[in-house]
Amino acid sequence: MKQYKAPVLLNQQVSNRYWHMIVNTSMLDQSVEPGQFFQIRCADKYTPFLRRPLSVYRINEHTTEFLYLVKGKGTTEMTTIEQGDTIDLMGPLGNGFQIDSSMKTILLVARGVGVATLAAVAQAAYNKQIHCVAILSARTKEDLLAAEFLEGFGADVYKVTEEDGTSDVTNVQSIITNEIFGKYKIDCIYTCGSRRLSKLAQEMSTNYDIPGQIALEEHMGCAMGACFACVCDVMDGDVTKSVRVCIEGPVFPLRKVVIE
Numbered sequence: 427m428k429q430y431k432a433p434v435l436l437n438q439q440v441s442n443r444y445w446h447m448i449v450n451t452s453m454l455d456q457s458v459e460p461g462q463f464f465q466i467r468c469a470d471k472y473t474p475f476l477r478r479p480l481s482v483y484r485i486n487e488h489t490t491e492f493l494y495l496v497k498g499k500g501t502t503e504m505t506t507i508e509q510g511d512t513i514d515l516m517g518p519l520g521n522g523f524q525i526d527s528s529m530k531t532i533l534l535v536a537r538g539v540g541v542a543t544l545a546a547v548a549q550a551a552y553n554k555q556i557h558c559v560a561i562l563s564a565r566t567k568e569d570l571l572a573a574e575f576l577e578g579f580g581a582d583v584y585k586v587t588e589e590d591g592t593s594d595v596t597n598v599q600s601i602i603t604n605e606i607f608g609k610y611k612i613d614c615i616y617t618c619g620s621r622r623l624s625k626l627a628q629e630m631s632t633n634y635d636i637p638g639q640i641a642l643e644e645h646m647g648c649a650m651g652a653c654f655a656c657v658c659d660v661m662d663g664d665v666t667k668s669v670r671v672c673i674e675g676p677v678f679p680l681r682k683v684v685i686e
Contacts, residue, residue, distance in 0.1 A: 430454070431512045435489065437505070441568045444539075445494055445505055449513065452488040459522030460485070460546035461641050461677040464492075465649045467514035469503040476500070477516070479646045481543040481618075481676070484575075485550075493542035493571060519649055520676045523547050523639055527554045529613035533606060533636075534560040534581075535598075535627045538569070540619015543641050545572040547616050552579035559606055561586065563593045563623060595622050602630055612636055615680060619643065625685045638680030644671045659684035 436448040451458070465477040478500045484491035494501055507513060525532075525547065532551060536544040541562050548558045558581035564570050566589040573583050584601055586592040606612070615638035617627040624640055631638035647653035649672040656671040660682045669675065 428455075429514065429516045432515055434507055434509055434511045434513055436509060437507045437511075439505070440493075440571055443495055443497075443569065444571055445496060445501075446483075446571075447492045447494065447504070447507070449490050449492070449515070450488060451490040454518070456518065458482055458485045458490055458518045460525070460550045461522035461543065461639075462518040462520050463649075463676065464490070464515045464517035465519060465646070466492075466504070466516075468500040469506070470514075474500040474503060476647060477649070478504070479519075479649055479672075481641065481643075482518070482546050483542040483572075485546055493539065493545070495539045516649070520672060521674070523550075523616060523641070523677050525550050525554060525556065526614070527556075529556050531557045531559060531610045531612055533602070533610075533612045533615045534558055534562075534576075535602075535615065535617040535623050536560065536572075537563040537618075537620030537623050538565075540617075540641070540643065541570070541572045543618040544616055545575055548576045548579050548581050557610075558582070559610055559612070560584065561598060561601060561606075561623075563587070563598065563620065565589065595626050598623060599626055599630075602626075607634065614638060616640075617680065621685060624680075624683075628680050628683070628685060631680050639677055640680045640683055641677050642671050642675050642683065644676075646672055648672075 433450040463479045463481045480492045483493040534544045561584045618641040644656035647655040651673040
């Protein structure tokens with residue numbers, strides 16, 4: 427794990443709850459993969475003490491972008507970072523998504539800030555000439571921030587929100603089975619951001635025998651595997667075992683994760 431001081435090129439509010447940050451990461455000596463994350467120090471002071479894990483949103487040659495939800499003290503402090511400041515970050519960390527070049531069409535199922543995590547998958551798929559179909563779920567239309575980004579990569583995007591009453595699991599299941607599966611042959615399902623939608627994606631993966639991958643979002647302390655704050659359960663054959671999201675994840679085979 428390496429620590430860097432990275433110049434901030436942009437940090438601006440893009441909706442009522444979300445901010446977009448672009449960081450110069452040209453100093454990295456390794457590539458950044460979709461699904462990986464960085465541990466970011468929120469402010470140059472003693473509090474908040476713990477860093478915050480942010481998954482990558484867009485991956486460029488010399489920059490890395492983050493889309494983050496302002497929810498607590500740490501992310502609120504991050505909104506005070508200005509263009510020209512430097513931030514203290516560690517990474518890239520964790521195991522990312524696997525995107526096989528032999529695939530033709532993949533399905534992305536994302537909710538809330540999980541949309542940011544899967545946006546990087548759409549970007550990587552486009553570079554491999556893989557078509558994406560995406561279901562993006564959010565509280566409001568304003569929060570569907572990555573929709574245009576995905577559409578720019580040729581993705582077919584289905585938008586569902588609480589605001590218009592379309593985001594319930596039953597409706598999403600209907601869209602998948604009646605519209606998407608009827609129109610496309612899906613080679614893999616990728617999901618992040620909602621327990622309910624992730625469980626639905628897991629059921630679709632099992633029932634239709636489609637491989638899948640999931641990026642888990644958990645509170646982290648150290649992101650180095652020492653504190654065991656981000657433990658989740660996965661199935662290893664018939665045995666349930668606990669693994670650390672920061673080290674063994676955050677991306678896991680969809681069917682192996684125990685989703686409550």
